[in-house]
Amino acid sequence: MILRRALPVLLAAGAVLIGVGPLALPGFAQDQGTDTVPNTKQVIGLEGIDHNATGTLTIAKGTLEFTKGTKKADVPAASITEVLTGADTQRTIGGTVGTLTMFAPYGSGRFLSLFRTKIDTLSLTYVDGSGGVHGVVFSMPEGSSTAAKVALLAQGAKTSVPIEPGATPPASAPKPQGRKP
């Protein structure tokens, strides 16, 4: 009897959870014009953030924000004068460990170098308060850069290569050529 009463409630709760679950996952756009991309690498350009630092890129409230632990860098979207996406690849085993594998015996390190994952790149230029031009390069999981670019444009950023509606991949993102910049 109790089970019969509880069943509709449980089903409804399950449906709600299934419905909103993906939205809670990182990397999914929360609403129009915002985006959160975890596992984003800031290759170069953001002040106060180390080169090749991996963190979370958030585009919301008219600002691009990169967070790495306690460190944070903000760029107003309206100050962004160019956004371009690209595709690339990177080693599956990166960093020091990846480098050390190169010295593994019998050429096994060289073999490991063949395992690579596809990544997207997001390059942008912005102008600071005194007019100085900055350049920033991010790399992020494959398929994330277009959504980030769309979100940036919705927040007021400019680009010389607009995203065509329904274009996959966008005009600015050439097919991956298996090369890392």
Place this chain on the structure above:
Amino acid sequence: MNINMSRNTRINVKKSGYLISLAFVAVVLLFAASSGSAQQTTPPAPKPKIKASSIQILMVESNEVKLPLPFQLALYENMIEQVEKTKKFQHVYRDGDHAAADAPDLVVLHSNVYGFKQGSEEKRQVTTVAGATQIKVHCEFYDKSGKSYGDQDVTGNVRFLGGNLRATYDFGKKVAEIVEASFE
């Protein structure tokens, strides 16, 4: 016995005299050679270093070759970072910075990419001999009026370790070396 001893002494004296004369000739030759080489390789007078309190680094241009935007931006950012590290200037202005207009003795650094070969990190790691990335950039320093202080070609490479963008770091380091050598 005595005859033998005196003969030995004479031979020793002869030997030592011969050695002394040989040493004298060697010293004379050495002196002559060193003075001759000194005349030949007199280093040219060192170029006077440029005095400037501030520098403005312009965005890297690539009029002759198609350079991907990440490379262009990385060249620019690495150049700024490495020139700042030299501590030769009180201010390092970015392209477009309005404050640069008021700087009294400003030097402007203009750079244009004329050669670009995008290699492959994968090839470098697998073969160790192929897949090098190379970026050739022409750099020129001039003052506000446009008078040139000099120009130089700089090549950024990555041959073994690191991603292709490491060539831009190599370029930045080399520009910083030029700045170290050219500015007070």
